[in-house]
Amino acid sequence: MTERKPLMAGNWKMNLNHLEAMKHVQELAFSLNDKDFDAVDVAVLVPFTDLRSVQTLVQGDKLRLKYGAQDVSEHPSGAYTGDISAAMLAKLDCGYVVVGHSERRQYHGETDALVAAKALIALKHGVTPIVCVGEHLDVRKAGEHVPHCVEQTRNSLAGLSADQVKASVIAYEPVWAIGTGEVATPEDAQEVCAAIRAELAATYDESVAAATKILYGGSVKGANAAELMAQADVDGALVGGASLDAADFTRIIRYRDSAVAAS
Numbered sequence: 427m428t429e430r431k432p433l434m435a436g437n438w439k440m441n442l443n444h445l446e447a448m449k450h451v452q453e454l455a456f457s458l459n460d461k462d463f464d465a466v467d468v469a470v471l472v473p474f475t476d477l478r479s480v481q482t483l484v485q486g487d488k489l490r491l492k493y494g495a496q497d498v499s500e501h502p503s504g505a506y507t508g509d510i511s512a513a514m515l516a517k518l519d520c521g522y523v524v525v526g527h528s529e530r531r532q533y534h535g536e537t538d539a540l541v542a543a544k545a546l547i548a549l550k551h552g553v554t555p556i557v558c559v560g561e562h563l564d565v566r567k568a569g570e571h572v573p574h575c576v577e578q579t580r581n582s583l584a585g586l587s588a589d590q591v592k593a594s595v596i597a598y599e600p601v602w603a604i605g606t607g608e609v610a611t612p613e614d615a616q617e618v619c620a621a622i623r624a625e626l627a628a629t630y631d632e633s634v635a636a637a638t639k640i641l642y643g644g645s646v647k648g649a650n651a652a653e654l655m656a657q658a659d660v661d662g663a664l665v666g667g668a669s670l671d672a673a674d675f676t677r678i679i680r681y682r683d684s685a686v687a688a689s
């Protein structure tokens with residue numbers, strides 16, 4: 427069986443200016459140790475204006491923390507006022523970029539085709555896309571969440587080769603669980619993550635399904651991370667609110683400790 431090293435990624439969203447970002451990264455640096463980084467990849471996904479400061483801290487202090495952005499342009503360069511290119515992110519040594527977050531889909535009208543184009547250009551520049559999918563509450567109430575997320579995954583990865591999918595991360599984030607405190611049950615998370623993995627096996631092959639990390643996101647906290655991570659197809663978490671609190675984010679990263687404490 428392929429080992430998939432867990433990834434805990436903190437999506438700061440539109441929070442923390444560059445001074446606050448430096449304070450927060452320093453708190454994380456104090457809080458985390460080599461044992462944490464051996465067990466789990468940890469990333470912070472920060473506003474564009476924080477990237478240079480975070481890069482300086484990470485590289486200056488040789489932190490094992492990874493970092494990245496929350497969006498990228500689908501265009502390589504040119505007259506796209508306000509956009510940031512994948513080449514610019516790569517130049518700042520970004521490891522990751524979120525594409526297709528439900529907030530971008532909802533407030534900026536991003537389609538699956540656009541998300542796929544963003545994932546592709548990120549990959550071309552060596553930046554790992556974290557491709558987000560997830561259903562709204564009405565879809566779940568109608569019992570359509572599995573086919574919805576499977577189709578969204580297929581369309582949001584359209585045009586990527588098998589190797590490019592392996593080099594990507596997928597995040598299942600049910601929209602009704604984002605920022606609401608209403609976390610999906612571990613079984614809910616597993617059901618959709620397993621269906622996405624089965625889709626990867628069907629569209630590509632078993633090696634893609636086995637290698638690709640699939641995260642869960644939506645109201646993940648220190649208190650619920652262990653039970654989510656116990657699911658076979660959940661390889662990590664995309665954490666919003668709780669990632670702004672260094673202590674709670676550390677508890678999430680150390681989910682194995684709470685699993686031991688609870689047993």
Ligand SMILES: O=C(CO)COP(=O)(O)O
Nearest residue numbers: 437604605644645666667
């Ligand atoms: O959208 C999310 C991460 O991308 C989840 O946000 P919360 O953890 O605040 O629910």
